[in-house]
Amino acid sequence: xxxxTFIDVCLxxxxxxxxxxxxxxxxxxxxxxxxLDVVHQDDQLLVLNKPSGLLSVPGRxxxxxxxxxxxxxxxxxxxxxxxxxxxxxxxxxxMAMNKDAHRHVGLQFEKRMIRKTYIARVWxxxxxxxxxxxxxxxxxxPNRPKQMVDHELGRSALTKWEVVNREDKTTLVKLMPVTGRxxxxxxxxxxxxxxxxxxxFYAEGEALTFSDRLxxxxxxxxxxxxxxxxxxxxxxxCPFLDL
Numbered sequence: 001x002x003x004x005t006f007i008d009v010c011l012x013x014x015x016x017x018x019x020x021x022x023x024x025x026x027x028x029x030x031x032x033x034x035x036l037d038v039v040h041q042d043d044q045l046l047v048l049n050k051p052s053g054l055l056s057v058p059g060r061x062x063x064x065x066x067x068x069x070x071x072x073x074x075x076x077x078x079x080x081x082x083x084x085x086x087x088x089x090x091x092x093x094x095m096a097m098n099k100d101a102h103r104h105v106g107l108q109f110e111k112r113m114i115r116k117t118y119i120a121r122v123w124x125x126x127x128x129x130x131x132x133x134x135x136x137x138x139x140x141x142p143n144r145p146k147q148m149v150d151h152e153l154g155r156s157a158l159t160k161w162e163v164v165n166r167e168d169k170t171t172l173v174k175l176m177p178v179t180g181r182x183x184x185x186x187x188x189x190x191x192x193x194x195x196x197x198x199x200x201f202y203a204e205g206e207a208l209t210f211s212d213r214l215x216x217x218x219x220x221x222x223x224x225x226x227x228x229x230x231x232x233x234x235x236x237x238c239p240f241l242d243l
Contacts, residue, residue, distance in 0.1 A: 026200070028055075028063060028064060029053070030051070030053050030054040030055070030066055030067075031051045031052075031053055031054065035071060036048065036071050036072060036075060037049035037050075037051070037236075039092065039234050039235075039236060040232075040234055041076070041097075042097070043097055043098070043227075044096070044097055044098065044101040044225065044226045044227055045094060045095070045096065045097060045101060045105070045225070045226070045232075046072060046076055046079050046094070046095040046096075046097055047092060047093070047094050047095075047221065047234045048068060048072060048092070048093050048094075048095065049090070049091065049092060049093075049236040050068050050085055050089075050090055050091060050092075050093050050218075051090050051239075052087075052088055052089065052090040052213045052214060052239075053087065053088065053213070054066070054067060054068055054087065055067035055068065055087050056068050056069065056081065056084035056085050056086075056087070056093060057069045057081055057084060058070055068093060069081050069095075072095055076095075076097065078097050078098060079095045079096070079097060080095060080096050080099075080102050081095055082094060082095060082096055082102060082105050082106050082109065083109055083180070085218060086183070086186075086214075086216075088198075088199075088200065088213065088214035088216070089118075089214060089216045089217070089218065090216075090217045090218070090236075090239060091118070091217045091218025091219060091236050091238075092116075092218045092219070092220070092221040092234055092235075092236050093218070094221060094223065094234075096226075100226060101226040104224075104226040105223060105226065108223055108224060109180065112178060112179070113223070113224065114221070114222065114223045115176070115220075115221075115222040115223075116176070116177060116218060116220065116221055116222075117174060117175070117176055117218075117219050117220040118174070118175040118176075118177070118185060118216060118217060118218050118219060119164070119172065119173075119174060119175075119216075119217045119219045119238045119241070120172075120173050120175055120185065120189065120196050120215055120216045120217070121167075121170050121171070121172050121173075121196065121197050121211075121215035121240065122170060122171050122173055122189050122192075122194040122195065122196050122197065122215075123169065123170055123194055123195050123196075123197050123203065123206070123207035123210070124169070124170070124171065124193065124194045125166050125170075125171050126161075126163055126166075126171050126173065126192070126194060128163075129162060129163050130160075130161060130162035130163065131160075131161060131162075132158060132159060132160045132161065133157075133158070133159045133161070133188040133189075133191060133192060134156075134157075134158050135149045135151075135154070135157060135187075135188060135191055136149065136150060136151060136153075136154025136155055136156050136157055137149060137150070137154045137155060137157045137181045137182075137183075137184060137187055138150045138153050138154040138155065139182070145182070145183070145201075146183070146201050146202070147181070147182055147183040147184075147186075147187050148187065149187065149191055155179075155181060156179060157179045157181045157184050157188070158177070158178040158179050159175055159176070159177050159178065159179075159184060159185060159188045160175070160176040160177075160178065161173050161174065161175050161176070161189075162174050169206070169210070170197060170210070171194065172241075173189075175189075183201070183202075185216060186199055186201065186202050186214075186216070187202065190202045190203075195207050196214060196215055196216050197210040197211050197214075197215045198210060198211035198212065198213050198214045198215050199214050199216075200214070211240070213240065215240050217236070217238045217239065217240065218236070219235060219236060219237075219238055220233060220234065220235050220236075221233070221234045221235075222234075
């Protein structure tokens with residue numbers, strides 16, 4: 001499935017889900033302030049802090065053209081997308097400023113050399129202080145773009161987690177994905193019985209209505225710089241910690 005086809009499927013699913021949900025109906029109206037939140041930029045890399053509600057790459061429909069990629073390229077014409085975040089997920093995303101940098105960072109993703117940390121608020125209280133979820137995932141085709149656990153046909157997926165703080169009805173957790181499957185963190189938390197709050201695809205009832213946004217944020221990103229190979233760590237503060 002192409003990037004644009006996948007984005008269009010996600011958007012249509014979000015619209016469909018909102019029609020059967022007590023939450024606010026889905027309308028693609030991405031935030032415009034700031035237009036582009038630049039965390040770091042040099043001749044090789046462009047690191048951005050994507051807001052929740054903004055697509056990483058454009059969909060086919062004209063009203064879905066506004067995205068992080070198009071905004072970045074309007075300022076940095078050579079910037080290219082290496083990886084994506086779900087529309088509802090906020091946080092760090094790295095783009096390449098030239099073909100060599102794209103190849104270099106893309107290989108790091110392929111070899112799982114890049115370290116990422118997410119902050120999430122999940123429904124309920126996790127009993128343990130830390131753990132991992134090692135469950136294979138595949139697309140739930142009748143309900144795409146939703147994903148599902150499948151021990152026979154699924155692709156390996158591993159998420160490490162640790163509790164940050166237990167709140168009244170929720171738990172704040174740090175998530176460290178080892179693999180990068182679509183919706184991995186969302187499905188793995190659901191598999192533990194603790195969906196991420198505000199998740200239009202996987203949360204229900206109070207877990208869904210707790211917030212009008214998905215409480216999932218890519219907080220840190222660590223990678224080797226294409227020139228020299230030095231490890232660089234980038235951070236973006238979590239916007240929903242006080243919500």
